[in-house]
Amino acid sequence: MARVYNWQIGREMSYWYPESRPRKQFAAVFDTNKCIACQTCTLACKTTWTSGKGQEYMLWNNVETKPYGSYPLAWDLNLLDMLNAGSWNGGRYTGQTIFESAPAGERVLSWRPASDDYAYPNVGEDDCAVGVDGGASFSLPHMAWFFYLARICNHCTYPACLASCPRGSIYKRPEDGIVLVDQGRCRGYQECVKGCPYKKVYFNPMTGTSEKCIACFPKMEMGLQPQCFVNCIGKIRMAGYISRPEQARPDNPIDYLVHVRKVALPLYPQLGLEPNVYYIPPLNVPIPFLRQMFGPGVEAALKVYRNADADLAGLLGLFGSTESVMTKWARRGDEVMGLDDSGRELVRVPMREPVFVRPWYDKANNVFRVNCP
Amino acid sequence: MSFASTARSAPLVSAFRRTIWLVVVAVLAAGASCRRPPAPTPEVLALTTEALPLDPADGAWQRAPEHVAPLLPQDLVEPKLSKPSTPAVRVRALASASQVAFRLEWIDAAADDLPGAGRFPDGCAVQLPRSASVDAPDPQMGESGRPVEIVYWRADWQATVDGRDDTIQALYPNATVDHYPFEARSLQPGSEAQRQMARRYAPADAAGNRRGGLRQSAVEDLVAEGPGTIAPAPSTTSRGRGVRTPNGWAVVLTRPLPNGLGPRGRTQIAFAIWEGSAQEAGARKMRTGWVGLSMREAP
Numbered sequence: 001m002a003r004v005y006n007w008q009i010g011r012e013m014s015y016w017y018p019e020s021r022p023r024k025q026f027a028a029v030f031d032t033n034k035c036i037a038c039q040t041c042t043l044a045c046k047t048t049w050t051s052g053k054g055q056e057y058m059l060w061n062n063v064e065t066k067p068y069g070s071y072p073l074a075w076d077l078n079l080l081d082m083l084n085a086g087s088w089n090g091g092r093y094t095g096q097t098i099f100e101s102a103p104a105g106e107r108v109l110s111w112r113p114a115s116d117d118y119a120y121p122n123v124g125e126d127d128c129a130v131g132v133d134g135g136a137s138f139s140l141p142h143m144a145w146f147f148y149l150a151r152i153c154n155h156c157t158y159p160a161c162l163a164s165c166p167r168g169s170i171y172k173r174p175e176d177g178i179v180l181v182d183q184g185r186c187r188g189y190q191e192c193v194k195g196c197p198y199k200k201v202y203f204n205p206m207t208g209t210s211e212k213c214i215a216c217f218p219k220m221e222m223g224l225q226p227q228c229f230v231n232c233i234g235k236i237r238m239a240g241y242i243s244r245p246e247q248a249r250p251d252n253p254i255d256y257l258v259h260v261r262k263v264a265l266p267l268y269p270q271l272g273l274e275p276n277v278y279y280i281p282p283l284n285v286p287i288p289f290l291r292q293m294f295g296p297g298v299e300a301a302l303k304v305y306r307n308a309d310a311d312l313a314g315l316l317g318l319f320g321s322t323e324s325v326m327t328k329w330a331r332r333g334d335e336v337m338g339l340d341d342s343g344r345e346l347v348r349v350p351m352r353e354p355v356f357v358r359p360w361y362d363k364a365n366n367v368f369r370v371n372c373p
Numbered sequence: 374m375s376f377a378s379t380a381r382s383a384p385l386v387s388a389f390r391r392t393i394w395l396v397v398v399a400v401l402a403a404g405a406s407c408r409r410p411p412a413p414t415p416e417v418l419a420l421t422t423e424a425l426p427l428d429p430a431d432g433a434w435q436r437a438p439e440h441v442a443p444l445l446p447q448d449l450v451e452p453k454l455s456k457p458s459t460p461a462v463r464v465r466a467l468a469s470a471s472q473v474a475f476r477l478e479w480i481d482a483a484a485d486d487l488p489g490a491g492r493f494p495d496g497c498a499v500q501l502p503r504s505a506s507v508d509a510p511d512p513q514m515g516e517s518g519r520p521v522e523i524v525y526w527r528a529d530w531q532a533t534v535d536g537r538d539d540t541i542q543a544l545y546p547n548a549t550v551d552h553y554p555f556e557a558r559s560l561q562p563g564s565e566a567q568r569q570m571a572r573r574y575a576p577a578d579a580a581g582n583r584r585g586g587l588r589q590s591a592v593e594d595l596v597a598e599g600p601g602t603i604a605p606a607p608s609t610t611s612r613g614r615g616v617r618t619p620n621g622w623a624v625v626l627t628r629p630l631p632n633g634l635g636p637r638g639r640t641q642i643a644f645a646i647w648e649g650s651a652q653e654a655g656a657r658k659m660r661t662g663w664v665g666l667s668m669r670e671a672p
């Protein structure tokens with residue numbers, strides 16, 4: 001094993017291969033507070049990529065209700081149970097990652113889902129963390145909570161799928177950091193399915209190889225965001241590229257949210273993969289739960305989010321505003337703009353949408369515009 | 374002392390071989406009269422014969438002496454096999470002027486022939502150095518510049534060859550599917566346009582990597598030059614057929630004679646068995662080191 005630096009855990013760690021960062025790293029920010037679990041993203045992906053024989057059960061994108069939802073079943077609980085997790089000392093993780101706690105003869109600490117674990121794609125949907133007693137819903141703050149966690153492959157800087165493959169069939173593209181399974185080389189050993197802690201590689205029993213989210217790379221190459229981003233009803237997602245923390249650029253929307261404002265956090269950073277989907281944590285969920293899931297930056301992130309200033313609120317308004325990848329952004333007064341690398345304007349969004357009042361009766365068409373007369 | 378470890382002390386080896394040969398002849402003679410199988414041999418002896426049976430149940434196999442190869446877990450490279458599973462494989466061999474055939478038999482209580490998430494098919498393989506040689510490359514998949522050739526058989530491929538449907542319901546009987554894009558009404562059943570649509574959602578097929586789906590053969594020819602380098606041979610010329618026995622599998626693998634292996638020649642061979650129930654695949658397997666393989670004319 002080599003020694004590599006993982007900024008998300010604030011220290012060096014062991015990894016199967018030496019550190020080799022891509023020239024650019026695909027990354028995304030998801031605002032969990034805006035997700036309504038409509039699963040439009042799930043279907044957008046399914047229709048585009050996984051409608052074939054053997055792909056029936058694959059959800060490269062899935063949305064699960066936390067705390068009880070999970071696909072495949074208990075993907076996170078099983079691993080957290082096994083992991084010799086430690087605590088955080090400020091931004092430094094003092095426990096072991098899945099690479100450091102790999103048992104003898106293994107490359108990573110992992111478990112293997114059985115076919116049945118994929119049988120309940122939306123288990124726990126809308127289940128609250130505690131029972132709701134009579135009348136409880138009328139008092140604030142609510143004792144019962146749940147939230148929606150939309151998940152795709154994290155295109156990790158230190159992918160466990162890639163480290164697990166004994167024949168090097170998984171590669172991380174140097175040009176954009178997207179992690180792919182070489183479909184010509186894979187022999188279907190399912191080591192990656194076992195190795196990925198997020199369980200985002202799926203075995204295709206009809207073709208006999210493993211498949212995973214490809215970050216819609218043909219679209220990204222054209223400067224367009226992936227399907228699950230542009231079809232998102234809640235406009236919770238933004239795709240782009242992330243810099244290393246010391247090279248963060250405030251005019252890069254992903255850098256701004258992750259590095260400058262630190263409002264978006266990685267999923268289970270303690271596992272050690274440096275995952276590149278960053279989540280704005282949900283409000284109104286107990287902090288210990290969120291700390292376990294998103295690391296020690298949770299309280300600060302929520303504080304920034306709750307007190308969003310014009311810049312942050314403006315940037316969040318760019319989510320879901322265009323199909324194009326906005327590698328830069330800028331705010332001018334009460335308008336915010338998404339820009340491409342050359343600074344060309346891709347989209348312009350007002351900080352406040354104008355209000356239109358629709359008359360309840362449309363004279364021209366003789367129709368009532370209200371649901372309940 | 375294993376036979377392989379004496380391979381370099383030639384006089385001892387040839388004396389030993391002569392002894393084995395006499396034993397084999399004696400046992401064969403005995404077998405012919407009282408139908409008792411020949412005693413196990415310390416290396417694999419391929420008896421020359423006219424036609425090579427592909428059926429593991431063919432009576433011709435009983436004439437070939439049996440070698441019992443103990444198996445070891447693959448514990449040299451990660452990912453390793455942590456728990457030993459199949460203890461041994463029983464091997465018989467027959468050879469014609471151009472081909473050599475092996476019959477592998479091993480104990481396996483459950484037939485694992487369904488591919489799927491977390492499911493692994495049973496399998497077996499024979500490995501030979503590309504050119505007949507007593508000084509073979511590393512038995513662990515060969516070495517750079519010194520390739521090994523592998524014939525690989527898998528139980529799920531056998532099930533497909535034996536007629537199992539190429540549908541998800543054949544693997545998961547309770548699966549229901551609303552619609553596949555290649556079933557669109559606009560696509561003529563059996564047309565090229567329909568095949569293309571299906572291939573669009575079958576990336577490995579589109580890449581020419583036939584790991585699953587319909588197939589003509591239950592075996593695949595492979596070459597390797599070290600762990601992690603295995604690759605399909607330019608074409609598969611080997612043949613194979615596996616059947617269930619009352620307590621396991623019997624598989625026949627037939628391949629061309631390796632370069633330089635004449636009628637009285639000798640080379641090395643190695644075996645591997647994958648036990649699907651133990652989730653064995655790829656590097657997680659039971660295997661042997663090199664075992665001697667000698668050609669013998671049938672009496």
Ligand code: SF4
Pocket residue numbers: 152153154155156158159160161162179195196197198199200201212273
């Ligand atoms: S999330 Fe899993 S599949 Fe995706 S890059 Fe990371 S380890 Fe690989």
Ligand code: SF4
Pocket residue numbers: 034035036037038039040041042063148150231232233234235236
């Ligand atoms: S489309 Fe957007 S809002 Fe709907 S479930 Fe997916 S991430 Fe959530």
